[in-house]
Amino acid sequence: xxxxxxxxxxxxxxxxxxxxxxxxxxxxxxxxxxxxxxxxxxxxxxxxxxxxxxxxxxxxxxxxxxxxxxxxxxxxxxxxxxxxxxxxxxxxxxxxxxxxxxxxxxxxxxxxxxxxxxxxxxxxxxxxxxxxxxxxxxxxxxxxxxxxxxxxxxxxxxxxxxxxxxxxxxxxxxxxxxxxxxxxxxxxxxxxxxxxxxxxxxxxx
Numbered sequence: 001x002x003x004x005x006x007x008x009x010x011x012x013x014x015x016x017x018x019x020x021x022x023x024x025x026x027x028x029x030x031x032x033x034x035x036x037x038x039x040x041x042x043x044x045x046x047x048x049x050x051x052x053x054x055x056x057x058x059x060x061x062x063x064x065x066x067x068x069x070x071x072x073x074x075x076x077x078x079x080x081x082x083x084x085x086x087x088x089x090x091x092x093x094x095x096x097x098x099x100x101x102x103x104x105x106x107x108x109x110x111x112x113x114x115x116x117x118x119x120x121x122x123x124x125x126x127x128x129x130x131x132x133x134x135x136x137x138x139x140x141x142x143x144x145x146x147x148x149x150x151x152x153x154x155x156x157x158x159x160x161x162x163x164x165x166x167x168x169x170x171x172x173x174x175x176x177x178x179x180x181x182x183x184x185x186x187x188x189x190x191x192x193x194x195x196x197x198x199x200x201x202x203x204x205x
Contacts, residue, residue: 111167113174118145118194124153125199134179134199141178151198158183159199162191171195179203 119138123131131148138146160183163172169186172195176184180203190196 111170113171114168115142115171116144117168117171118147119143119175119197120147120149120193120195121197121199122149122151122153123199124151124156125201127202130199130202134197134203137178138175141174143175153198153200156198156200159197159201159203160185160190162187162196162198164188164191164194168195 121131121134121138131150135146135148159179159181161172161176161179161181162185163169164186165188166186169184172184175195175197176182179197181197190198
């Protein structure tokens with residue numbers, strides 16, 4: 001059966017073609033390979049870009065303090081308004097390093113004994129050779145200017161080491177320790193040349 005036999009209606013002016021040689025019906029040109037594949041290529045290229053952009057935006061929105069005004073104060077302890085180790089003078093400014101806290105000056109070194117200081121040992125005990133014995137002790141301890149003599153020992157109740165000025169106190173203390181004499185006294189009258197030792201008794205007795 002032909003197509004004309006299947007058509008139940010009679011032909012009219014619309015069934016007659018204006019150009020008998022023109023093709024009848026709808027004819028489409030064949031599709032190219034690129035027109036079939038470009039949607040898949042677009043998906044493969046755009047999907048990673050969109051995913052990266054979404055992750056970046058999400059990370060920026062979730063940074064501390066970016067979207068939550070209270071995020072910066074969430075971990076602060078109520079009532080604690082100072083930093084550890086910081087000082088606040090009420091102006092809100094921290095003192096610069098080396099400022100604000102005065103430092104104490106370094107303590108002066110303690111005076112040291114001067115073994116070349118003149119020392120005279122005076123015998124007021126009436127014991128022969130006593131001054132010479134104490135002289136040997138001082139020389140053995142390192143003193144280099146020790147002499148001997150005699151004294152009446154007026155007004156004294158015990159053997160005494162006299163020194164003429166405060167700068168000689170350390171040296172006078174060493175003399176008293178060497179000879180075993182506890183009384184060490186400042187007196188320029190009794191020790192005009194430096195240090196004088198008045199022996200009323202034998203320190204070793």
